[in-house]
Amino acid sequence: MARLYIDDDSVRFIRKDITLVDMEFYDGRKFEDLEPRRLFPRTGLGKYITLLDSEGEEKAIIRNLENLLPESKKIIEECLDEFYLIPKVTKINKITIKSGTVKIDVETNKGQTVIETRNILHGIKRIYGTRVLFRDSDDNRYEILDMHQLDKRSRRLIEEYL
Amino acid sequence: MGRESGQKLAEKECNCTEKNEDGGKKVKPKGEKELLINRKISDKDMKKITKAVEGEIKFIIVGDLDLKSKYARSILVVTDKKIYAFDDAFDGEVFSKEYGEIKKAYVKRYYGNAMLILAEDEDKKKRTNFIRFSYKVASLYDAAAYFIENVASGKDMDEEMDAIEAAFEKQFSVCPKCGRTLIRPGAECMNCQSKNKMFKKMMKYVSPYKVPILIGLLLSCVTTVVALVPPYMTKQLVDEVFPNKDERMLVIILVALVASYIVQYGVGFFRSYILRIAGEKVVTDLRKDIYAKAQHLPMTFYDRTSTGSVINRILTDAAKVQDFVMRITQEVVIQFFQMIGIIVIMLTMHWKLTLLSLIPVPIVVIGAKIFGEKISPYYRRIWRRWSAATSVLTDTLPGIRVIKAFTNEEGSTKEFGSYTDELLKTVTSASKITIMFPHIVSFIVTCGSLLIWGIGGFEVINESGSVSPGLLISFISYASMFYGPVSFFANLNDTYQNTLTSAERLLDIIDAEPENDFGKGNKIDRLKGKFEFRNVNFSFDRTKKTLNNVNLTIEPGDIVGIVGTTGAGKSTIINLLMRYYDHYDGEILVDGINIRDIDMESYRSQIGYVQQEPMMFHDSVFNNIAYGCDNPHIEQVINAAEIANAHEFIARLPDGYDTVLGERGIGVSGGERQRLSIARAILKNPSVLFFDEATASVDSETESQIQEAIERLISGRTTIMIAHRLSTLRKANKIIVVDKGEIIEMGSPEELMALKGKYYKLIQIQTMSDQIRKTKEEERFE
Missing domain, CATH: 1.20.1560.10 (ABC transporter type 1, transmembrane domain)
Structure with a gap:
C-alpha cells in the first residue's frame, strides 16, 4: 500500500487521550487511537510526524504541521508535548564531579532538576554548533537549544565539558 | 488493617533507617515488616499519606514528575486495598483505584518519561493515566504494574510482594560512594574499587x-x-x-x-x-x-x-x-x-x-x-x-x-x-x-x-x-x-x-566495569543444556523494553526454533544466553544454575555460536577455523571443514587452507564464510549451539548445503535457532514465537499449526513466498 502523506487540510484530528488522536478524512475514512511520533525527534520537530496505531503500524505521515488546520495542529502539538519530555535547560546552577559521576544542577522549562551522567563523552554532546544534548544515566534526555541564549556563567560552566 | 495501621506505621517509621543514593530511606518500623519506599519523604507527608489511604501500605514509589510532566514530586502508594496517586499538579487531590476496578496495569513508555496506566477492561479502552514518572524510577513502576495486575487478577498478594522486594532491593543496590547501580546488593563497586589517584x-x-x-x-x-x-x-x-x-x-x-x-x-x-x-x-x-x-x-x-x-x-x-x-x-x-x-x-x-x-x-x-x-x-x-x-x-x-x-x-x-x-x-x-x-x-x-x-x-x-x-x-x-x-x-x-x-x-x-564474572572459578564440566528464563525483562536502555516478562524452558537435546518479525527480540534472547548483557531483571538458569553464577569463560567455552554475519579475521583459512582452539590437529580442522561442507571449496582455493582472508573475511563469499564459521563451531565441540539466522543471506543451494552442515552438527546437542526462513527449522521439536518482546506462542510445530495463530500465519506467508522465490530462481537458471 502506498504511504499516506498528509500535507493539507483534508483531515481533522480529534484528541482521544494524552498521546492519542482519532483521524478523520473529509472523504469519510476514519482511524482511531493513533499516536503521533516524530520521525526526526532531534532535527525535525514539526515535520514528518508519523501516526501509529495500537499495534505500532503506521497509518499516515504528516509532512508538516504548519499545513494542518490550526485546531488539528494544536492537538498534534499537544500530543507530542506529552510524549516527548526533553526539558530545555535555561540555566546551569552548578556542576560537580564526584567519583567519575558528573552532576549538573539545572533550571529547565519543566523546573529545576539534576542531570547525572557517568560518562561525559556519551552523556553530553554538542550538535550543530550551539545545541547541546544531554542523556543521563537513566536515559532521560535534556537539551540546551542554543548555547548563546544561556547566561555567561552557565555558558562558562558547560563549555568546559563540550 | 485499615487507615489505623497506616498511621501506626508512620508513627514508628523513624526508629531504624538505611540510607540509599537519593538520601531516601528504607523504613523499618520496630517489630513490623519493612516499608518499601525508594526515597525519603517528610514526616508531614507521611502522615498525610497514612491519613488519606485505606488499608496496609505495601510499598511507596516517590517519583519526580507530575501529570503535566513538570518536575515535581509524585507518590504512588500501594496498599492491600487500593492504589493511590498523590500528584502536586492537582493541588493535593488524590487519585485512587480499587483492585476490583482494574483489569490491566501497564507502563507506557514515552520519550524521556513514562506513565502508569490502569485499564478497566482487557482491551484497554477504559483506561486511566494514573501517574507519570521519569526513567529514574521506571524499573520500580514496571514491577508495580505487574504487582497491581496480578493482585487484581486474584493472585496471592504476599507472593507478588517478592518481586516488588527484589525490584526495591535492586534500586537500593547502589554504591554509596559513586551512586552506580551494583549488580547485586553488597557487591563491590567496580568503579570505586580501583578509584585511586x-x-x-x-x-x-x-x-x-x-x-x-x-x-x-x-x-x-x-x-x-x-x-x-x-x-x-x-x-x-x-x-x-x-x-x-x-x-x-x-x-x-x-x-x-x-x-x-x-x-x-x-x-x-x-x-x-x-x-x-x-x-x-x-x-x-x-x-x-x-x-x-x-x-x-x-x-x-x-x-x-x-x-x-x-x-x-x-x-x-x-x-x-x-x-x-x-x-x-x-x-x-x-x-x-x-x-x-x-x-x-x-x-x-x-x-x-x-x-x-x-x-x-x-x-x-x-x-x-x-x-x-x-x-x-x-x-x-x-x-x-x-x-x-x-x-x-x-x-x-x-x-x-x-x-x-x-x-x-x-x-x-x-x-x-x-x-x-x-x-x-x-x-x-x-x-x-x-x-x-x-x-x-x-x-x-x-x-x-x-x-x-x-x-x-x-x-x-x-x-x-x-x-x-x-x-x-x-x-x-x-x-x-x-x-x-x-x-x-x-x-x-x-x-x-x-x-x-x-x-x-x-x-x-x-577503570571501566568489566563483564561481571561473579561466578569466576565456578567451572562446569559439560552443560546438559537445560535452559530456563524466569520473568526476564530487558531493555538495552530504558527507552524501550526489548524483552517483556519472558518465561520459557528448553530441555536438554531440544532443537528450538525462535521465530518472529524483525525487532521482536529473538536475537536478544541469544544475546542474554551468551551473557553479552547481564543487566536484565529476572533469572536465566542453565541446568538449574543461574548463568551469572557460572565462570564466564567456562560457560561460553561450551557454546557454539553461529551468527548471521560471521566474523572472519585477516588470517589463513586454517587459523580462522581453528580460532579459539589451542593447537588443534590438522585433521581435526579438515574434518570440521568437511562436516561444515566447507572442505570442498577450500580445496579448490589455490592456497587451500593457507589462503589468507582479507579484513573481515574478504576473499570468500557470504555462504562460504558461513560454512567456515560452522566449521569453527564444530571444532569447538560445544555442548549447546546457537544459530542466529545462519542462512539468512545466502541462495537456496548454499542454504541447503549449510542446512545439511547444521543438521550434522546439532545431533544430540541442545540447539537454539533463530530463522526467518522457517524451512530451516524442519528439525525443530519446539517453536517459540516472539512478538514485541513477548512470547506469544510456544510448543511443537504441530501444536502451533493446529493453534492457527501467528506461527501458522508465518508458515502460510512463507510457503507462498518460497514458491515465488523458487519459480524466480528457476526462471533465472533457465
Whole structure:
C-alpha cells in the first residue's frame, strides 16, 4: 500500500487521550487511537510526524504541521508535548564531579532538576554548533537549544565539558 | 488493617533507617515488616499519606514528575486495598483505584518519561493515566504494574510482594560512594574499587622498571653536577687566569672543561638510553593492559563507544602518556637537581643576588597555575574532536566498497573535512594560550636577568668589592641556567594538562566495569543444556523494553526454533544466553544454575555460536577455523571443514587452507564464510549451539548445503535457532514465537499449526513466498 502523506487540510484530528488522536478524512475514512511520533525527534520537530496505531503500524505521515488546520495542529502539538519530555535547560546552577559521576544542577522549562551522567563523552554532546544534548544515566534526555541564549556563567560552566 | 495501621506505621517509621543514593530511606518500623519506599519523604507527608489511604501500605514509589510532566514530586502508594496517586499538579487531590476496578496495569513508555496506566477492561479502552514518572524510577513502576495486575487478577498478594522486594532491593543496590547501580546488593563497586589517584595508577606501570630508572636518575645526578662546573671555571678564568696571565692554569682549566664535557655527554648518552628503554617498556605494558582490558569490557561499553575512540586511546593516548613518562624520567629529574644545585652555588657566591634572581619564580608559578586551569578544557575539547575525526576514519574506510558503490567519495571527504576543520578551530583557540604562555614566562625570566645585570652592574662599577666582574658574569651564567628549569617546569604544565586528558581517557577503559564474572572459578564440566528464563525483562536502555516478562524452558537435546518479525527480540534472547548483557531483571538458569553464577569463560567455552554475519579475521583459512582452539590437529580442522561442507571449496582455493582472508573475511563469499564459521563451531565441540539466522543471506543451494552442515552438527546437542526462513527449522521439536518482546506462542510445530495463530500465519506467508522465490530462481537458471 502506498504511504499516506498528509500535507493539507483534508483531515481533522480529534484528541482521544494524552498521546492519542482519532483521524478523520473529509472523504469519510476514519482511524482511531493513533499516536503521533516524530520521525526526526532531534532535527525535525514539526515535520514528518508519523501516526501509529495500537499495534505500532503506521497509518499516515504528516509532512508538516504548519499545513494542518490550526485546531488539528494544536492537538498534534499537544500530543507530542506529552510524549516527548526533553526539558530545555535555561540555566546551569552548578556542576560537580564526584567519583567519575558528573552532576549538573539545572533550571529547565519543566523546573529545576539534576542531570547525572557517568560518562561525559556519551552523556553530553554538542550538535550543530550551539545545541547541546544531554542523556543521563537513566536515559532521560535534556537539551540546551542554543548555547548563546544561556547566561555567561552557565555558558562558562558547560563549555568546559563540550 | 485499615487507615489505623497506616498511621501506626508512620508513627514508628523513624526508629531504624538505611540510607540509599537519593538520601531516601528504607523504613523499618520496630517489630513490623519493612516499608518499601525508594526515597525519603517528610514526616508531614507521611502522615498525610497514612491519613488519606485505606488499608496496609505495601510499598511507596516517590517519583519526580507530575501529570503535566513538570518536575515535581509524585507518590504512588500501594496498599492491600487500593492504589493511590498523590500528584502536586492537582493541588493535593488524590487519585485512587480499587483492585476490583482494574483489569490491566501497564507502563507506557514515552520519550524521556513514562506513565502508569490502569485499564478497566482487557482491551484497554477504559483506561486511566494514573501517574507519570521519569526513567529514574521506571524499573520500580514496571514491577508495580505487574504487582497491581496480578493482585487484581486474584493472585496471592504476599507472593507478588517478592518481586516488588527484589525490584526495591535492586534500586537500593547502589554504591554509596559513586551512586552506580551494583549488580547485586553488597557487591563491590567496580568503579570505586580501583578509584585511586591517577599518579598511583600510573606508578603501577613504572615500578617494574625501578632499577634502570634509579640507575638513570643516579647518572642524571652525575651529569647535573658536572654541568655546574663550566660556569665556575668561567669565573676562575675572568677573575684569576686572565688578570694574572697564568697560561698554565688556562691549560688546566681547558683540560678540566673538556673532561667535564666528556663526562656530561658520555654519561648523558648512557642515561638517556637506559631511561628511553625503560619508558618504552612502561608504555608497552600500559598499551597491552588497555587492550587486554578492552577485551573484557561488556557489550554495553561497545554499544556506546565508537571503535575509533577505543583505537585512539590505545594508540594516540598511550603515545602521549609515553612522551610524558619520557619527559618525567629524563628531563624533570635533571632539571630539578640542576635547579637545586644552581641555587646552592648561587647562594655561596652571592646571597643577595640569589634572592634577586628568585623574584620572577612566584610570578611564573602563579601564571602556570592559571594557565593550567585555562588550557585543561581546551585539551578535553581537542580530544573529543580528534576522537570524532578518528571515528569517521574507522567507520568509513572499512566501508570503502559502499562509498564507491554510491559514488560518495566526495561526500565522505567532506564529512572528514568538516570534522578536521572543527579540530583545527579548537586547536587554533588553544594555540593562542599555549603559545602566549611560554613567551610570557620567557619575558618575566629575561626581566629577572636584567635585574641581576642592573644591581650587580652597579656594584661592579662602584667597586664596592662584593661583586667582581668575573663573579657577575659567572652569576649571570648560573642565573640563566637556573631560569632554564624554571621555564621548563612552568611549560611542563602544558604537557601535563594534555597528558592528563589522555590519561583520563585511558583510565576510562582501565577503570571501566568489566563483564561481571561473579561466578569466576565456578567451572562446569559439560552443560546438559537445560535452559530456563524466569520473568526476564530487558531493555538495552530504558527507552524501550526489548524483552517483556519472558518465561520459557528448553530441555536438554531440544532443537528450538525462535521465530518472529524483525525487532521482536529473538536475537536478544541469544544475546542474554551468551551473557553479552547481564543487566536484565529476572533469572536465566542453565541446568538449574543461574548463568551469572557460572565462570564466564567456562560457560561460553561450551557454546557454539553461529551468527548471521560471521566474523572472519585477516588470517589463513586454517587459523580462522581453528580460532579459539589451542593447537588443534590438522585433521581435526579438515574434518570440521568437511562436516561444515566447507572442505570442498577450500580445496579448490589455490592456497587451500593457507589462503589468507582479507579484513573481515574478504576473499570468500557470504555462504562460504558461513560454512567456515560452522566449521569453527564444530571444532569447538560445544555442548549447546546457537544459530542466529545462519542462512539468512545466502541462495537456496548454499542454504541447503549449510542446512545439511547444521543438521550434522546439532545431533544430540541442545540447539537454539533463530530463522526467518522457517524451512530451516524442519528439525525443530519446539517453536517459540516472539512478538514485541513477548512470547506469544510456544510448543511443537504441530501444536502451533493446529493453534492457527501467528506461527501458522508465518508458515502460510512463507510457503507462498518460497514458491515465488523458487519459480524466480528457476526462471533465472533457465
